[in-house]
Amino acid sequence: MNQASLYQNANQVQRHDAKLILDEFASTLQWRSDGEDALLDVGSGSGNVLMDFVKPLLPIGGQLVGTDISSQMVGFASKHYQGEERTRFQVLDIGCDKLPQELRGSFDHVTSFYCLHWVQNLKGAMTNIYNLLRPEGGDCLLAFLASNPVYEVYKILKLNDKWSEYMQDVEQFISPLHYSQNPGEEFSQLLSDVGFIQHNVEIRNEVFVYEGVRTLKDNVKAICPFLERMPSSLHEDFLNDFIDIVISMNLQQGEDNQDQKFISPYKLVVAYARKTSNIVNKFLDEKPNQLIFKGIN
Template sequence: MEKPELYIKTSSLAKLNAEYVLDQHLEFFQNIDNCVVLDVGCGPGNITHEKIFPLLPKTKKKLIGIDISRDNIEYARKHHQIDPRISYEEMDILTDDIPNEYIGTFDIIVSLFCFHFIGDHRKALKNIHKMLKPGGKVLINFMKKSLLPNMYQYVYNKPKWTKYMSNFNEVVFINQPDDSLKELFEEVGFWQVQYEEQESNYLYNSDYGFGIVQSLNMFDVPKDLEREFIEDHLEYYEVNGVLAKNDADYVLNKYLSVLQTNNNNIVLDVGCGPGNVTYEKLLPLLPTSTKQIIGVDISNNNIEYARQHYQMDPKVSYEQLDILTDTIPNKYVEAFDLIVSLYCFHLVGDHRKAFTNIYKMLKPGGKVLISFISKSLIPDMYQYVYENPKWTKYMSNFKDVVFKPQTDEFTKKLFDEIGFVQVRSEERENTYTYNKEYAYGIIKSLNLFDVPKDLEKEFIENQFEYVENSGYVDADDNGKKQYHFSHTLFVITAGKF
């Protein structure tokens, strides 16, 4: 984070969380005379000075803010060091050499909205423990789960950016369950460990969202490429944000009875992506008797990321597998009691072959739970540009990656023909409305074809042309264009004799 002023302008989320945490723990800062306090990850100093300092007892002796960023520290010294008891120092909380004057020095150590930028929580907590006085207290809050790690991985996977993100593993945190965090604190040496979890959702316009992502940039990208770099971050939110999460939550919670059957000993998640839904959504809903859950995906980058970030439970593992393979590994044949696939099959061109492979991997008596987008404007939009000779040569994988809109009856018949039994399905229609800029961004982010960079803008504009000419556009109350993206979520369950 090297843009203090921009961060302050776009840090409403950090401020709101700081206010909530500090207000809930007022007693934490009281009745400690001549206390020495440390704020870890103070950023540009505004929260240190404006939020923490006023809560300390009048007899406070010193409040020190530390941050890894020299720009932040210089800004804090200039704008938020107006009391002689406040000071700011540059320090990496992952340092191997804690200054001697900090060891066993602090009565209170606070860290607000910082630890989700720290890759090694164990080392950071050990350093905090070393700097705390015996009898001292710590108050730490951070984003335990968010889209940030997957967003950074999405960008890191693009060869254009990988070379600028050499510090990726150091600064990208891992989503963690409550139990592992509590255990980590206790292993380091803390006691009387208490924690809470609060889920929050925030809605921003595109300009503000751009500013937030820009202010959080932790990578050394050349200035002339920075805007494109930030836009690629925002692509992730457009593709993998609320829409996919809401649909996954809906399916898993509605079909709990399928998930929680006691004989679901071995489970397969097809199209697991980066592993977040497998680990955070699917695993907690399975019965405690489940022995193993394997996530498979065609993307090696996704699998490597899932292994690094979402394999904290020994039951969970990830393997690279193309669901359209001609050769299913022998160990997978009739190996699974339950096979799940969420939000994947609209990216699979040959449903018959994919469902046949799933049938082969299912044990007799096993069940499947599959959801995907069965109808949307996307296939017709791609067909529109595919028929333009200018683009056909760049879309050689068109039939492999573009699904055909399917009816409920067609898919159920396909399941019957393959051999599935007790086939049940439902369709759920959803419509989302966006402004022009956001709609354009979604279409850009969904590009599945290898179009030369100098032609990409024209290629996207041709797709956007289809949307505008196909009745998906009208005007809002202010006369501005708004774009309606509708899709039908198809959910199917079935078994095997």
């Protein structure tokens, strides 16, 4: 999860989905007429999704801030993209109790791709995203996992005596919406609760195909939080057990190494929300019949 250089080369799913969603919502984002938009990205990781797909959308005078809870990821991104103008990276825990003062109310847009499923305090994270946006208004575009087979694989691995000592807190690494009967409705309500008047939430059923054992192992190594807790001599054994469980779940196609593929069906939350100005919010509080809630579940 903290191996930035590995993640940079093994985040195919994240890149694939982020590009599709940004292409879809590029014209929906409320860009400023003066072209001086400030955008903060939550969970930028190694930075390649942000720089390859988000930055090209930003007006030429815009400012970009990439954030991540991992200082290693931030260090990697800062060094790798140090020549990029109007761009900086900094450490930020989006689930923190109190935002850094210099970030509060400073942004026109907040984006986040494949990060929020790591945050158990999802309401706290969304409150912080709301407070990152300017008082006069702004919007956010978010995509994160509602559910994924990897969470069930983790739970099975935890039952194995070989791995249980490294995975006692496995539930902390499972999306807070994984067990929800209606994740779209639940997240839509959460957006309303923290203050977003206008929002669209969609749960998309997706499938990604990993071509071969090595590709799947590299992806697991890039995101699995448990590997860094165990001796490196155990990594390959852990990954082999991971693959065996995936096969037992009938998520494999092909019998030999040449045509072997692994299927990952997952549910993706895609949400767009706008923060209205304090003046508009006051008006709506006085005239509740004017309030419009919009959601797609």
